[in-house]
Amino acid sequence: MEIRAEKPEDVTAVRKVNIAAFKRENEADLVDQLRGVASTFSFVAVESEQIVGHIFYSPVEIEGECADNLFILGLAPIAVLPDYQRQGIGSLLIQHSLKECDRLGCKAVVVLGYPEYYPKFGFVPAKEKGLRCEYTVPDEAFMVLELENGALDGCSGTVKYRFEFSQFE
Numbered sequence: 001m002e003i004r005a006e007k008p009e010d011v012t013a014v015r016k017v018n019i020a021a022f023k024r025e026n027e028a029d030l031v032d033q034l035r036g037v038a039s040t041f042s043f044v045a046v047e048s049e050q051i052v053g054h055i056f057y058s059p060v061e062i063e064g065e066c067a068d069n070l071f072i073l074g075l076a077p078i079a080v081l082p083d084y085q086r087q088g089i090g091s092l093l094i095q096h097s098l099k100e101c102d103r104l105g106c107k108a109v110v111v112l113g114y115p116e117y118y119p120k121f122g123f124v125p126a127k128e129k130g131l132r133c134e135y136t137v138p139d140e141a142f143m144v145l146e147l148e149n150g151a152l153d154g155c156s157g158t159v160k161y162r163f164e165f166s167q168f169e
């Protein structure tokens with residue numbers, strides 16, 4: 001299993017992974033719209049030369065109090081082909097890509113997702129760090145991970161995803 005940055009020739013396979021995992025086109029469309037936008041990052045999991053998993057990050061803004069120019073990313077979407085799920089591929093994608101985000105200067109990552117899944121990677125409810133989701137979601141489903149200790153000290157406000165997300169509310 002190899003985790004690596006997405007390449008231009010991966011685009012069709014990445015779309016297929018998202019459609020197969022989510023059983024709809026919304027997430028695949030979102031990735032296609034965001035790809036190439038500044039500060040977006042895309043990684044794939046490759047097994048036997050087949051793309052079996054994908055993870056994507058895009059920049060978010062905090063509306064409220066926060067240090068200027070704090071680089072925060074939103075993790076979304078993550079997808080693993082149904083036949084390959086529950087074998088640790090999603091975990092590998094998250095762990096590897098978080099290290100890359102850190103290396104790229106990102107200070108914190110937010111995610112809206114399963115509250116049972118993300119805490120094992122260090123995510124905590126974003127509310128504990130003073131952050132709210134712009135969408136109406138259960139508190140425990142909106143989580144954040146500081147990649148630099150204390151990066152969110154003094155922060156409070158609403159996390160805003162890129163406008164492309166709003167079409168899928």
Ligand SMILES: CC(C)(COP(=O)(O)OP(=O)(O)OC[C@H]1O[C@@H](n2cnc3c(N)ncnc32)[C@H](O)[C@@H]1OP(=O)(O)O)[C@@H](O)C(=O)NCCC(=O)NCCS
Nearest residue numbers: 021022078079080085086087088089090091112113114117
């Ligand atoms: C979520 C997803 C990316 C996880 O990838 P994965 O390779 O299956 O993950 P791992 O093997 O590393 O971890 C498996 C764990 O994921 C969690 N998980 C997977 N699917 C889940 C679901 N539908 N609901 C809750 N938790 C889920 C469980 O904690 C599971 O652990 P378990 O097998 O002990 O129950 C994958 O299941 C997927 O593509 N799902 C469809 C798309 C999706 O829902 N994306 C996430 C939106 S937040």
